[in-house]
Amino acid sequence: MNGARAPRPTDLVALVSFDDELVANEAVTRQRLGRPPEPPHPLAATMQRWLGRERRVWIDVHGRQIQGIATARELAGREAWEIDTLADASGDGHEVTTELLRQATTAAAKARVEHLLLRMRADAPGIDAARRAGFVLALQERLWCGPPPPSAAPSDTGSLGACEVREAQTEDAMALFQLHNRALPVGTRQAVAMTFEEWQVVQDRRWTGRGAREYVAIQDGRVQGTLLVSAAQGDHGGQITLLVEPQADEVARALLRAAAPRLRTCEHVLALLPECASTPVGVLRSLGFEAGEEYLLLAARTAAIARDAMPVRAARAVVPTRG
Numbered sequence: 001m002n003g004a005r006a007p008r009p010t011d012l013v014a015l016v017s018f019d020d021e022l023v024a025n026e027a028v029t030r031q032r033l034g035r036p037p038e039p040p041h042p043l044a045a046t047m048q049r050w051l052g053r054e055r056r057v058w059i060d061v062h063g064r065q066i067q068g069i070a071t072a073r074e075l076a077g078r079e080a081w082e083i084d085t086l087a088d089a090s091g092d093g094h095e096v097t098t099e100l101l102r103q104a105t106t107a108a109a110k111a112r113v114e115h116l117l118l119r120m121r122a123d124a125p126g127i128d129a130a131r132r133a134g135f136v137l138a139l140q141e142r143l144w145c146g147p148p149p150p151s152a153a154p155s156d157t158g159s160l161g162a163c164e165v166r167e168a169q170t171e172d173a174m175a176l177f178q179l180h181n182r183a184l185p186v187g188t189r190q191a192v193a194m195t196f197e198e199w200q201v202v203q204d205r206r207w208t209g210r211g212a213r214e215y216v217a218i219q220d221g222r223v224q225g226t227l228l229v230s231a232a233q234g235d236h237g238g239q240i241t242l243l244v245e246p247q248a249d250e251v252a253r254a255l256l257r258a259a260a261p262r263l264r265t266c267e268h269v270l271a272l273l274p275e276c277a278s279t280p281v282g283v284l285r286s287l288g289f290e291a292g293e294e295y296l297l298l299a300a301r302t303a304a305i306a307r308d309a310m311p312v313r314a315a316r317a318v319v320p321t322r323g
Helices: 009-019 043-052 095-110 127-132 168-184 186-192 196-201 250-264 281-286 304-311
Strands: 003-005 054-061 064-072 079-087 115-121 136-146 163-167 211-221 222-229 238-244 269-274 290-301
Touching: 003 095, 009 196, 009 281, 054 095, 095 115, 095 127, 115 127, 127 290, 136 186, 163 250, 168 211, 168 222, 168 238, 186 290, 211 250, 222 250, 238 250, 238 290, 250 281
Parallel strands: 079 115, 238 269
Antiparallel strands: 003 054, 054 064, 064 079, 115 290, 136 269, 136 290, 163 211, 211 222, 222 238
């Protein structure tokens, strides 16, 4: 049987053969930022799925040969998945990519998953194919790389100027969601998370590792910035996410200084930041950061949302189509 579908035990030989293929994985996760592209490993992903480890796998099969693979994993909640593998070996103009992503969207709707996220390099060949499968641009991102930021003086710890910096607490969740609304473009919020509940389930913390810390900066009585810092990752250095309100450069500096002790042993620091008015480009450049690759965060809302939003009196089912 040809076409995109979930793998079966009869595909074992084809999966082993595809493992030897040098095919680019066009999906980029936070863990793989700054690293050379890795080929997909469909056999390992399929075994995880068969062992019940919450991994979703789809393959495109023509005859006895696998033409492509897509895999997905849960984000912070079961209502959101991230595509973490997307590989097309067919050479047919990425029609396989489109079909794989349509299968992923259909499976997500059946599982009552409402959001699918996919990050790709801005020049990835499969971007148009992802759009044909229903994915829309949610956010343009830029990868910055620089040295560990300088530490604050001991007398500045916790409060730098008029800005108070402390570790984030559970009670800060709503304030952080409000910061998300003030800092990111409306198109991003519409595509990814318009409500507090949606924002919670699409969070990605896998990349942070053990020992990660999140800081918030409070000024004028509200949270104006946040910084999430990973533990050092060996030769790959540390990684941060920084989100501040527009024109809040001093808030950004305060957060970076407060997080500096967590990064002092890193050879370099990576920061994947949105390409929008809130990103403190001047602050980053003043600290020695340089702009690197551009990424596109794509998003798809599944039929599960449309089904849940449908009035009861309509009594109609929304069925995912094949385009």
